Amino acid sequence: xxxxxxxxxxxxxxxxxxxxxxxxxxxxxxxxxxxxxxxxxxxxxxxxxxxxxxxxxxxxxxxxxxxxxxxxxxxxxxxxxxxxxxxxxxxxxxxxxxxxxxxxxxxxxxxxxxxxxxxxxxxxxxxxxxxxxxxxxxxxxxxxxxxxxxxxxxxxxxxxxxxxxxxxxxxxxxxxxxxxxxxxxxxxxxxxxxxxxxxxxxxxxxxxxxxxxxxxxxxxxxxxxxxxxxxxxxxxxxxxxxxxxxxxxxxxxxxxxxxxxxxxxxxxxxxxxxxxxxxxxxxxxxxxxxxxxxxxxxxxxxxxxxxxxxxxxxxxxxxxxxxxxxxxxxxxxxxxx
Numbered sequence: 001x002x003x004x005x006x007x008x009x010x011x012x013x014x015x016x017x018x019x020x021x022x023x024x025x026x027x028x029x030x031x032x033x034x035x036x037x038x039x040x041x042x043x044x045x046x047x048x049x050x051x052x053x054x055x056x057x058x059x060x061x062x063x064x065x066x067x068x069x070x071x072x073x074x075x076x077x078x079x080x081x082x083x084x085x086x087x088x089x090x091x092x093x094x095x096x097x098x099x100x101x102x103x104x105x106x107x108x109x110x111x112x113x114x115x116x117x118x119x120x121x122x123x124x125x126x127x128x129x130x131x132x133x134x135x136x137x138x139x140x141x142x143x144x145x146x147x148x149x150x151x152x153x154x155x156x157x158x159x160x161x162x163x164x165x166x167x168x169x170x171x172x173x174x175x176x177x178x179x180x181x182x183x184x185x186x187x188x189x190x191x192x193x194x195x196x197x198x199x200x201x202x203x204x205x206x207x208x209x210x211x212x213x214x215x216x217x218x219x220x221x222x223x224x225x226x227x228x229x230x231x232x233x234x235x236x237x238x239x240x241x242x243x244x245x246x247x248x249x250x251x252x253x254x255x256x257x258x259x260x261x262x263x264x265x266x267x268x269x270x271x272x273x274x275x276x277x278x279x280x281x282x283x284x285x286x287x288x289x290x291x292x293x294x295x296x297x298x299x300x301x302x303x304x305x306x307x308x309x310x311x312x313x314x315x316x317x318x319x320x321x322x323x324x325x326x327x328x329x330x331x332x333x334x335x336x337x
């Protein structure tokens with residue numbers, strides 16, 4: 001997996017396409033908030049750029065820019081037209097999204113690719129009419145792999161988590177932390193390393209990829225996993241509507257063939273790749289440990305998650321969506337991928 005990521009990083013430095021020698025008519029701006037080495041910037045966006053160039057025969061391209069806004073401000077950045085594309089984490093803006101929480105629930109079986117494809121299909125079937133991404137063009141949805149717990153002390157059981165200070169991203173992850181009797185600390189992902197390094201938190205709930213992407217192997221050397229994860233993170237790739245509308249009809253049609261399920265699948269594949277790199281980081285650092293939940297803890301976690309699932313289903317039902325049917329649809333689609 002590490003070799004795969006290194007290859008993708010190298011490829012992103014010089015995005016090669018059949019149209020590289022041509023000057024594009026339109027260059028769109030991608031706002032990104034993770035480090036350049038993160039999979040979103042090393043794999044996802046370069047893959048999208050390559051597909052955009054191929055679909056439009058080189059007339060449209062894009063470039064990544066960093067530091068345009070904080071992670072929670074990315075949505076408004078796109079609304080305002082200060083950038084053309086961004087990726088957002090739904091949990092950073094509490095109250096703005098509800099249906100997105102369905103994919104965040106613990107217990108789904110399957111990798112990020114299967115979950116991301118199922119997520120897009122569920123959006124098309126159940127959520128699109130809610131207009132939760134109002135004002136922007138939704139071009140993809142994705143979820144990272146199962147959320148795990150990375151800590152600076154060795155956690156051997158669920159009981160060890162009670163009372164710990166954990167950085168938690170928001171959404172269902174926050175509910176999971178509360179169920180485990182941990183104190184949640186809200187900081188964006190780019191601030192995780194310094195938060196742990198300063199001992200302002202005892203650990204972090206993140207997917208396995210964080211072990212490498214955010215160098216958690218240095219500041220959170222112990223990892224505790226639960227089958228199906230403690231949660232999954234919900235992300236969207238969004239585009240400024242005016243930027244899309246300003247393209248020719250031919251290029252709009254071409255890009256719509258790139259967006260949606262295709263881009264969502266690429267996003268899921270990216271998360272699976274970097275989760276593998278994160279897992280490898282544990283193996284290559286002798287002072288890092290991995291603990292898998294015991295049968296007793298799996299049963300206990302199942303009991304703790306029941307109220308979380310019930311609460312999210314009720315919230316989504318309140319939006320006029322058959323939440324139980326949507327959840328069952330996601331499970332069915334994940335099993336088929």
